[in-house]
Amino acid sequence: MTRSFSNPMQHPDWIDPHSRAWYEQLAGEYGEYAYPWKSEFEEPRAEDTFGQLLAASIGENSRLLDVGCGHGDFxxxxxxxAKEAVGIDIVDAFIATANRRKPQQSYRFIAVNANEGLPFEDDYFDVVCSKKGPWLFRENNREGRRVIKPGGTVxxxxxxxxxxxLRALFPDLYTPVPAFDTNRSLQHIANHLELPGSGxxxxEIRIIEETEYLSRPVDVLIKKYFGQSRRLREQVWRERLKDIEEIFHKHVTSRGLKVTNLYYIVTGRAPA
Known part of the structure; x- marks a missing residue:
């Protein structure tokens, strides 16, 4: 008999999100880093806001590095x-997808483990960005500071x-957390990224609360189990979907089940 797991992280197939194994499994199933659940958003979306900041930082002579580029869609x-846009990612399958889809020759996508050094000349990039990827400017990592030009944008x-x-409705899927505190969150991000030693x-750190409406009960599970194995997903669907449907339909709005996604946008500049 298959054992039931009310806590998904107790399942033997559970893989920590954003680990190397998680990305490899995601790439093996989809070939890209794209969200499979159905939802709609209130504008502006956090990723669009970030993209607009990026586009505003790029001139016709700019060289750009995207760290953790996934399948290159961003x-x-x-x-x-940009004069040249280079995307790097540790997952070969993501890079293969990105190179198949690249829109012009000024784009390059390379499989690179950013923690093991970067294959670029000193002072090569005008802009270094990362959308939920690795942070290259920790105190003991000089690679980000090495490849960006003086005065370059991060x-x-x-x-x-x-x-x-979402956490109150589904506490066994989404662990409850303390009430949001702006100052504590900003300090946590500064410490996590080692910003005082970044050089x-x-x-600046900007907080964005993004409102999303999940379209169907199953999207609650798809969002939580994104990147997990098919076997784990199928077991949870069998065991939990009926309960999820009852809660979903009790709280759904005309647009869907309202959830909030929290994001941080960090910007900085290399010393001139």
Whole structure:
């Protein structure tokens, strides 16, 4: 008999999100980093806000590095005017998809483990960005500071969690967390990214609360189990979908089940 797991992280197939194994499994199933659940958003979306900041930082002579580029869709949309746009990612399958889809020759996508050094010349990039990927400007990592030009722009988007009532409705799927505190959150991000030792100037952290409406009961599960194995998903669907449907339909709005996604946008500048 298959054992039931009310806590998904107790399942033997559970893989920690954003680990190397998680990305490899995701790439093996989809070939890209794209969200499979159905939802709609109130504008502006956090990723669009980040993309607009990126586009505004790029000139016709700019060289751009996207760290943790996934399948390249973000660069395709926002870096079209760059002289050269380079995306790196640790997952070979993501890079293969990105190179198949690249819109022009000024784009390059390379499989690179950013923690083991970067295959670029010193002072090569005008802009270094990362959308939920690795942060290259920790105190003991000189690679980010090495490859960016003096005065270059750094942009980083971090996902800070999902709630908006989702954790209260489904506490066995989404662990309850303390009430949001702006000062505590900003300090946590500064410490997590080691911003005081980053060597960057003009550092700013912007908090964005993004409102999303999940379209169907199953989307609650798809969102939670994104990147997990098919076997784990099928077991949870059998055991939990009926309960999820009851809660979903009790609280759904005309647009869907309202949730809030928290993001941080960090910007800075390399010393001139």
């Amino acid at each position: 660069l395709h949309r926002w870096a079209i005017k 942009l980083h988007l971090m996902h800070g969690g999902t709630d908006g009532g 960057l100037s003009d550092i």
